Amino acid sequence: MTPVQLIFLAVAAVTLAAALMVVLTRNLIHAALWLIVTLFGVAVFYVLLNAGFFAVVQVVVYIGAIAILFIFAAMLTRRVMQDTGPQLNAGSWLAGLVAVLSFGGLVAVLSQWPGFSSQAAALPEGADPLVQLGTALVSPDAYVLPFELASVLLVAAMIGAITVSLEKKP
């Protein structure tokens, strides 16, 4: 086994364990903190895949913004200092079943795809992946349409949030 594979296995184990803790722990803030560990593990996967930009964006967006927002929202609840409240529904086995089934389905679908078992093509010598990503995102024959659509979606979400929170003029 190469050192990279060893690192991958260790990080994968930590990520999976942390992801399990996110759903199993009864304390909301702890769940958010475990989620941060999980997201950090995913960032390490990006580094192992030579995608440093995605790793950093993962940390900026998911840990720096979304997870902190989660913690903030959890802090605004009433029971923030206490450990647990009563469990409101007993459907956790159902959620587990759905998770296992969807994981199995995804693996079954992906195993049909030829890229699943073949090695990734080596990057061309001297190319900056960051520059290539940037050009791909704005060039008309690549991803400019999905990119702009995502921006429209985000703007719509933002306007929605403002509309919901706007004070009604009497």
Add this chain to the structure above:
Amino acid sequence: MDHPITIIARWLETLMLGWGLAPGAVTTILTLLGAAVVGAFGLGLVIFTIWLERKLYARIQDRLGPNRVGPWGILQTFPDMIKIFTKEFITPDGADKVVYNLAPILSVSAVLLTWAVIPFAPAIIGTDVNVGVLYLVAVGSLGALSIIMAGWSSNNKYAMLGAFRAVAQMVSYEVPMVLALLIPVLLAQTMKMNGLVEAQQVWFIFYVPIAALIFFITSLAETGRAPFDLLEAESELVAGFQTEYSGLKFGMFYVGEFLHAFTISALTATLFLGGWQGLGAERFPILGTIFFFIKTFAVYFVVIWIRISLPRLRIDQLLNFSWKFLTPLALVLLLATAIVEKLWLDLYPSLNLVVGAVPWVHAGVHFVLNLLILWGMLNLLKPHKVKTRRTVAEPRPVAVAPEPPVSEIS
């Protein structure tokens, strides 16, 4: 002529290869050694900057400051360190132990991680990743996380309020900070820290003074020191998020704060004041390191000066300043700079400039743009000027200065 650190590294490399180690292992050991040296250097520097800051603090307030241990009290930090090592750890009842103990460690390491991408000289940089600037933002958000963890796990209302304020403040100020950081990236066309320094034949502060100012203000806010020290606010919140910490754990927050203040000075020097750029820095890299530290300490002096001179703001003033002033300004500046930069790239080959004059004319164009934006901003703000201040009550001096003795008048 090489940098001394390069020479030492090469000597160590030949030494270890001579011992019969594999080249891969030697590289790994040297990398780990380099990381340890950068980390230890950063923490060691704090011993000096704590003294420096206390001394400057005292002199500006017309006091003497530390003056007992060593010449000018320069060794004062060492007894303080020993004192803090021997203090008792107190964990409050009902605290979340793991999170409580993890927070101070995260606080120091978040700052220390920044040092990995600061270029001290042309070749002396921890790692020149191609996303250096984004890395800075990512690491900065870990600092906010440590403060939330500390405030929440302490089981203390004041600590919690400090954490609330910390989130509001840090998340708000991150927005204009990232926008201001984009402007040097736009001008240098790279996110590598070393590339950014190399692009500054003319310092970026002369291109885009407004961006430099926005970055400086927002990074001051990220450190959480006066006038942005609402997360501590001694007069309202005991000590804010760190109320329940004692001994070395408090010491780690303290060190983290001082190191953060120095780090933002280093970043401002790197991004806007040309980093190691200077006369002869390309040929003699050691000069580059000296230039870098001169610039960093100049900025650091301003950081301390601001901390001592300005009073604390109110939380609503602080958030309004970020969302209603800095963010729109940074957005306008970013858009205008992007358009002007694109026009410049298309037009300047047809201007037939002398090669040496190109960066200066380029800087001039952007500087004029910045002046225009500044002028427009001041005009927009004019209607909101505070014309009269509401007087709450007439001043009634209780203590009146005594009349000087007659002998002194004549």
